[in-house]
Amino acid sequence: MLNPLFTKLDCKIPLGAEERTALAGLIQSKARRLPARQDLYVEGDAISPMRIILDGWACRYDQLADGRRQIVELFLPGDIMGQDCQFADRQDHSACSISTLSYALISRNELDAVVQQFPAIRQALLWDSSVAAAIHRQWIRSLGRLSATQRIAHLFCELLYRSARAGLARGTTFDMPMGQRDLGDARGLSTVQVNRTVQLLRSAGLLEWRRRVVEIADLPRLTRIAMFRPHYLELGSTCELLVSQSSTQPDSTRPPPDDRDLPLFR
């Protein structure tokens, strides 16, 4: 159940058997399930315990008065929710499941004890939240300066690598339980624009996306279009295959694809 978490942590702070057992002990027999599109908490609620995502996707979002919303963070299996909320007294945002969700609560007291005993676990959690911060910075860059096409492409890249790092990708294929509306809410775009953009990426042969499964068909080109640099995710050696693939120079046996006919830049 915790494999995605362990696989991810192995990128940077590999844990020993003892430490894994200690971490797993925190969540024994406490797994919970939730249907898709259900709130975990809403703005103004008291702070809830931390959660580890076991299966499915979730997100933090901000609800605007006029009904629109902005997703500010995505959680995949192995991600930890609420690490950075321990000091607040009220939630300043909401959170909901994207797909059917399975997660475990973690009491802060128990975690403190474990962290005290196993410094590597503290390090691992700190590392995880520092990567989360790096992702936040990339989202800001993406929303602030990239075109709709680049924003969407960038998110697909991010999600492929995050899935791969959690051991959830098959080659360049991964599960994508978000709909186009969610995608727009994450990238600050309307669903109409998301739809047109996705079709553009599809027709350009960059990716396929059917029935909640995405296959990145041309990772090097998608990476280039999105100006995506996987470095910030600190993948370690886990995804070397993907990284080397994404930086592959265009095949010299055929002419490089001309991106200029597509509204991909700026």
Next chain:
Amino acid sequence: MLNPLFTKLDCKIPLGAEERTALAGLIQSKARRLPARQDLYVEGDAISPMRIILDGWACRYDQLADGRRQIVELFLPGDIMGQDCQFADRQDHSACSISTLSYALISRNELDAVVQQFPAIRQALLWDSSVAAAIHRQWIRSLGRLSATQRIAHLFCELLYRSARAGLARGTTFDMPMGQRDLGDARGLSTVQVNRTVQLLRSAGLLEWRRRVVEIADLPRLTRIAMFRPHYLELGSTCELLVSQSSTQPDSTRPPPDDRDLPLFR
């Protein structure tokens, strides 16, 4: 020198005299100065030690290939740079001074020792980075879903409160060493748009901004326009005066200002 830091931390994790001395000891006689607009590091550099901002403003930014840039985080006096970079091996972004800057380096080893001895300091630093994460989320919301006017207004609100929390504001007046170009780079806008927007805010009587000094003339209205909720900054009781002011109902002796004639919403 460390007053902005202590004033800020007093909002949530007040430190005793011993702890303050220990923190101050980390930076003794190591203060450094830098002119405005100088890089502290650039993308690809090795990770540098953490820094405490003593005076002036700095930022993290992302440089795009075509010359545009996106500021992803602002640092005011009392802010700590680089807490979340300790695990990476290379910087995934750049950082530069905005105004003339005075800062101190902090070696991680020394800090670890101090944190070991004074758990409250660890808590204080964790709290600080959790507020930084909340600010990141608000930036994402702002860039994703707010209009140019709202984005700028929101940033002015944020900066007023952050200045106040560090003991650097005088009423609703604070120093703003950024230029309009920087403001655009922080909000994902062109300088032309920033200029027009600032003039709009000025002519609506919401703020004044001359010679690097901003005075928020109508905080309640600016707050409303920006949909700004100060809660996420976890101000504690430090800025109660400001907070109560910002939520003041419009003066009933005169008609409420009509925002509809201004392109402020959406």
Next chain:
DNA sequence: CGTGCCGTTGAACTTGGTCAAACGGTGTGG
């Protein structure tokens, strides 16, 4: 006194948003 940066203004242009309607799969009830 020139030079350069920053702020300001105008005009043409582009991207993406809004509105509205049609399409297609899926689950439900008759």
Next chain:
DNA sequence: CCACACCGTTTGACCAAGTTCAACGGCACG
């Protein structure tokens, strides 16, 4: 089994916010 409703996706036409390009003014600085 079919009719229907519902939800997410798709498409078109129009609109608006913000960008780009270009030029000009003021102020600081060498």
